[in-house]
Amino acid sequence: MSKENKSVPLEYSTEENELKIFGFWVFLGAEILLFATLFSVYFALVDRTGSGPIGKELFELPPVLVETFVLLTSSFLIGLGVHAMRIGRTKAMIVFYILTLVLGAVFLGVEINEFLTYIHDGATIQTSAFMSSLMTLLGTHGAHVTFGLLWGSGILLQIKKRGLNAKTANKAFIFSLYWHFLDVVWIFIFSFVYLKGVL
Amino acid sequence: MKKKVLIMPAVMAFLTFILSGCQPLMVFDAKGPNAKTLSNTIIFSIIVMAVILLVVYVLLINMLAKYRASKQPADYEPPHEEGSKALEITWTAIPIIIVTVLAIVTVFTTSKVENQQTGYGDKKPLVIYASSSDWKWHFSYPEQGIETVNYLNIPTDRPIEFRLYSFGPITSFWIPQLAGQKYAMSDMVTKIHLAADEEGSYMGRNSNFNGKGFAKMEFETQAMSQDDFDQWAKDVKAHEPKLTEAKFNKLLKTSFVGRESFSSTHLSFSPAPMDMSEHSDSKSKKDDSHDSHDMKGMHMSH
Amino acid sequence: MSMKELFAPMKEPMIFGAGISILVGAIAIVVGLTYFKKWGWLYKNWLTTVDHKKIGVMYIFVALIMLFRGGIDALLMRAQTAIPENGLLNAEHYNEIFTTHGLIMIIFMAMPFIIGLMNIVIPLQIGARDVAFPRLNALSFWLFAAGAGLLNISFIIGGSPNAGWSSYFPLAGIEFSPNVGNNYYAWSLQISGLGTLMTGINFITTIVKMRAPGMTLMKMPMFTWSALITNIIITFAFPVLTVALALMTLDRQFGTKFFAMQDGGMDMLWANLFWVWGHPEVYIVILPAFGIFSEVISTFSRKNLFGYTSMVFSMIAISLLSFMVWVHHFYTMGHGVMVNGIFSITTMLIAVPTGVKIFNWLLTMRHGKITFTTPMLYALAFIPIFTIGGVTGVMLAMASADYQYHNTLFLVAHFHYVLIPGTVFGVLAGYHFWWPKIFGFRLNEKLGKSAFWCIVVGFNVAFFPLFILGLDGYARRMYTYSADTGYGPLSMVSFIGALVLAVGFALLCYNIYYSFRHSPRELTGDPWDARSLEWATQSPVPEYNFAIVPHINQLDEFWYAKKEGRDITAGQYERIHMPNNSGAPMWMAGVLFLFSFFFVFSVWSLVIVFGIATLGFMAYRSFEKDEGHHIEVAEIEATERRLRGEL
16 A cells, blocks of 8 residues: 555555545535535525525625635635645645635635624524525535634644655645635535625 | 245235225225225226236246256256346336336326316315314314314315415325325415215324324314205304404414314414415405415425 | 433333343443453454454444344334224323334444445455545444434433434424434434445445456446445435534524524425435435345356346436435425426336346346355345335325325335335345354354244234225324224234244344354355355455455456366465554544534533544544554465464
């Protein structure tokens, strides 16, 4: 299992690494189903607003645009990070990863602020079926980002301490897959929750 | 040895026949067109299924009788058989044909029981709202302006339309000898169309588990001639108390009650869900068949 | 919640008795382990193992215990309804029992039994050293065990779920079920479900990436195929359950309005989510059984499987259709003719690939040389009995007729006629079939066959009457009925059948003890003269599975090599890399158990503590340096010779 194959990138170089990347893709398949279910719940309940607000009254585009821009950029940066890793520039890679995480934190901050605004306006997760489904969908994505921040920091620490090797490269690469996935989910949220809601 | 397994269902069927005292089973003892359609559908499907079972059983017995090791020479070595296109196509095609036939029967009979029962001239259907709360049933007759609890009287030879909903957990309204069941839910109205051809008393119940008192959640359905029914309705209207909102709310909170009758319905102050156009004017009996709630829950198909 | 409320269920004498006996049993085990100084052995060899075979054995061990718990529930139900107006159980107790019976039998018996067999057999059948992620595999097991534990303590502490295994809202909501029972439901399913999802990912990776050289997809044994398809279904279906349960928790404990009766909530949304997972779940427990029957029937007919390709494609068809039929669980909620018609057709279509499989099995036997071993008996009984379950399934699929079957004992009879001859006979066939592979001796055939006959006869006597009762208007889940319904005699017959069934399971367990004492040691590694790769290695299987990973040229390579006198496991030994044992999965599952337990009771401070501890375990795993270990050539040689009986 520890035999290294030099003809492929470091993160794929052992059999174990290859298994982990494949397994993670399968996991992302399950994650797609998880979010698909949350979207379905949201679509089923979107008009069931009870006495609470409807999406159009609630959504404000500027913060959402900031969130979108920040998350898209972070996804791009982590792509650069993986590229740096592949050409062996550990320092640059670390910088890109740190920037990614910082933008993730900014995204999270804006999102938390958005939630606080909703709650301040009297629209909580208990207000209506629509609010429940909206905040659960956004909250699940936000929880994924939060977990990503912790996970990504852990991997950075390991690279710092142990250098870039087959194991750490594998982890960093898998983390980048996760991050891209969150970006894709956000694009769906942006299009089908916010844009559809305000239009 | 294997044959024991095979004859078991036959033995069981025989036993049941004896034990059930030769009374027809409730579902086959239909007393109205809706239940009769379903009974026929079920009998038809049982016959088709019996034929399929027979084919499988004959094949299995055949294989076990002919190819058991004790019947083969000791040095017999079974051949390699890849499969057979012709056979495999056969046992794919025939089931598809059977499924097609059953599908047609299903769609045809479903639409038959889902619509107003025919064969009663131009008699307009009698509308009855049946709603459940805890472990009791409320029956509101907007046409007669009366309401009953835990018993149901209907006229024979006239189509009847039930509108079902619930003041709590999902229940299922079922009078096996008159019609198949349907759910009563808190946020929409569902419908059952039926008619009774014979006078008599039929068991009705909630068949969907809804908590502690579920087992006892039965009601008697009395089918009577139109004249008797009119007389009964008139008596209730004349002699029973009015159902006030306070009284109704108290009734809702009581878990179990016996039979009760009232000379007004709860529809005016506690209307059926998503049925606004109709209950506010309970005298209009126009039937809107394009219910908006029809597709509820179907947004899930992803 | 006060202590008095917490232990309120113990006021029931029967529950008190059960609680006491569990306590006594637990003390006996602890004392026994201490007295015989077996704690170290238990911890080192079993609790911390990452070996797929041992994990499989533990899965099956727990599944058997759960079979008894669920079986006792079943006996109590049949006893309560054996005579009209019986007072053995009251309504509340009966409601808890049928709820936990369903949950335990599906989630904590059928699934782990199947996953246990997959664990034991799949890596062996494909010639792998272990699963792709051994550590994750251990975590899957321990999460399942934690979930099972959580559900089982509910009946002593706080009260069991009592809204049916499908727990429809609004009944399961906080308004109508204010006690913690349904919180237990949500959390025990949630954590064991996460374990199952990990199993799914693990086995897909294992089967896709770790097959022996030369074993292309169409040369895989049928059980491996069924496992691959099953795990794909798991991976796609379980996230839906995860979401459904999370929403349930939010509704019950945080006042959200998903399934509420006011503020726009939609009760049938729960039913939709539940069955979008729930129907594929049925195929998760049935497809592997199909795989086992394929192996068993072909082995004991001494013939290759008839129509291998169509077997594979019919399973793929079933798995796709399984996601398109969920609405048939509630035809009666008032969809139009159109919707019910479409779902009737998709449902009935499942009969087509299933029929193909039945006929392929029958034709596998043609020109064969059939021997009636215990596993083969289960497979042979499966065909006629399961077919009854199948054709009644088609009857139920007809939406119009379903209006009369829905919520009745006819439905109950149908799904027991599918799940018992399908899943239960399947896992029992596999259990008898693969037992010698794991333990190195066979189960006694005579006892095995006696148990088989009790189970088959008892099953039919217990469940056939329910078809008739259902057609006579007997609604399911009624804790009692009056004498004038006429349901009494047949219900009594059913109870007698259940007793016979119980005798069968008792014999099954006695057989373990008897065979352990008396069965001769099995030295060939291939006691049934079987066909697939797992029989090519020694019994019991050494830690590393195969000293030499064989090269595969065709389906049933091992069989043809035997015929041609080739030894596919010959070659030069090399040192083998193996993963290290770890206690972390068990401890992490323990922490998640406590997390869930305190969540059930809304003790937020401890929820936060154990939540952070869970993250801590994940961080520990990430930072841990674990390179595994190597088994040296000398040790492999010694092991191989010992298992061949040469030492």
